[in-house]
Amino acid sequence: xxxxxxxxxxxxxxxxxxxxxxxxxxxxxxxxxxxxxxxxxxxxxxxxxxxxxxxxxxxxxxxxxxxxxxxxxxxxxxxxxxxxxxxxxxxxxxxxxxxxxxxxxxxxxxxxxxxxxxxxxxxxxxxxxxxxxxxxxxxxxxxxxxxxxxxxxxxxxxxxxxxxxxxxxxxxxxxxxxxxxxxxxxxxxxxxxxxxxxxxxxxxxxxx
Amino acid sequence: xxxxxxxxxxxxxxxxxxxxxxxxxxxxxxxxxxxxxxxxxxxxxxxxxxxxxxxxxxxxxxxxxxxxxxxxxxxxxxxxxxxxxxxxxxxxxxxxxxxxxxxxxxxxxxxxxxxxxxxxxxxxxxxxxxxxxxxxxxxxxxxxxxxxxxxxxxxxxxxxxxxxxxxxxxxxxxxxxxxxxxxxxxxxxxxxxxxxxxxxxxxxxxxx
Numbered sequence: 060x061x062x063x064x065x066x067x068x069x070x071x072x073x074x075x076x077x078x079x080x081x082x083x084x085x086x087x088x089x090x091x092x093x094x095x096x097x098x099x100x101x102x103x104x105x106x107x108x109x110x111x112x113x114x115x116x117x118x119x120x121x122x123x124x125x126x127x128x129x130x131x132x133x134x135x136x137x138x139x140x141x142x143x144x145x146x147x148x149x150x151x152x153x154x155x156x157x158x159x160x161x162x163x164x165x166x167x168x169x170x171x172x173x174x175x176x177x178x179x180x181x182x183x184x185x186x187x188x189x190x191x192x193x194x195x196x197x198x199x200x201x202x203x204x205x206x207x208x209x210x211x212x213x214x215x216x217x218x219x220x221x222x223x224x225x226x227x228x229x230x231x232x233x234x235x236x237x238x239x240x241x242x243x244x245x246x247x248x249x250x251x252x253x254x255x256x257x258x259x260x261x262x263x264x265x266x267x
Numbered sequence: 268x269x270x271x272x273x274x275x276x277x278x279x280x281x282x283x284x285x286x287x288x289x290x291x292x293x294x295x296x297x298x299x300x301x302x303x304x305x306x307x308x309x310x311x312x313x314x315x316x317x318x319x320x321x322x323x324x325x326x327x328x329x330x331x332x333x334x335x336x337x338x339x340x341x342x343x344x345x346x347x348x349x350x351x352x353x354x355x356x357x358x359x360x361x362x363x364x365x366x367x368x369x370x371x372x373x374x375x376x377x378x379x380x381x382x383x384x385x386x387x388x389x390x391x392x393x394x395x396x397x398x399x400x401x402x403x404x405x406x407x408x409x410x411x412x413x414x415x416x417x418x419x420x421x422x423x424x425x426x427x428x429x430x431x432x433x434x435x436x437x438x439x440x441x442x443x444x445x446x447x448x449x450x451x452x453x454x455x456x457x458x459x460x461x462x463x464x465x466x467x468x469x470x471x472x473x474x475x
Contacts (some may be wrong), residue, residue, distance in 0.1 A: 074314055075314075075317060075318050075321055080321050083321050083322055083324060084321060084326060085324070085325060088453075106282055106283075109283060110283050113283055113287075113288050113291050113292060114291055116293070118292055118293060118326060118367065118368065118369075119368075120363070120367040122363070126363060126366070127281065130359045130362065130363070130389070131356060131359040131360065131363075134352075144342075148339060148356075151338045151339040152360055152363065154338065155328070155330070155334060155338070155339075155360065155364075156363075156364075156367070158328075158334075159328040159364070159369060160326065160328065161326075161367060161369075181338070190280060
């Protein structure tokens, strides 16, 4: 037998299966898709949940307007087609994070049921857990909060097609979780999310 | 002082800083950008490296044709504009993974220096470590391997604009690492990558 030369490397498929990956890292991946009106508390609750998860050493990562609109989706506007593509891309990236063993948290109004159905399907086809979380606060409360002054601008006609003002919000019919942020404190909402993850066996334990 | 009602929640910015995130998870993020001809060994080396990292419990995730072309970038073709957008999106997603505390590995030919400069800049602007890894094997060797039969098709004129045949490959001028996969075994290349990460203080240790 001749000495194996480096040029005779046998190229093998080195892919790590998802189970092996998750087991080795001591994690499980999933996507929590927060949907709701502007000002409903999606960002606040998902940021607090992200913090709670990471501080218990569970990898979690939040996709939101800040890191998506100015990066991956900076070449998208607000036409109907661009809005669909915006949500589709976010769904695809969330899927990759979930596959990697991370809890992906997405915080976007995502007002249309059809778009949310697409991202759910993306996860189902990849056999990854997907949870639609309806951040359900009455319009009046959201508008009262108006954290970015968007409702004011929309009411003044300075912004067109703003969800809840002159564009519809299609509430989830069968979400995995409903957070009544008008009635519940942030911590209580975070607790609801953690309970959901716990009940699904997605938290803690593992190899760590 | 009146009792605080849940409707009076003080909405706070709950964002986790990157340092706190990485420290809590015991990880550091970075992107290793593998570039080279089809058949040069990008996928093989990056897959083996991913496995080596995950098995030592360092979160790592590979972006490649399999999980990008049929997902996030399935609406892109092979026009000049689409090729640029393909690489840009991959760079943006790698940045998110690196930010999350994961070692992102990308395995795409990415033949144009300008496109690679864009993804490097995306990382620099986010102050995230970025390493361009030139998977450098002679065309003759790559074509001899021809794992997907693409060179054969390109030579037969069945595919147009194939890198190395009728489209240029612009080799990196100052890559952070060069892997001579024509001369070195996969394990040796993986070792080179691990040494690079180690030297940069990006491996192991941490809180785990």
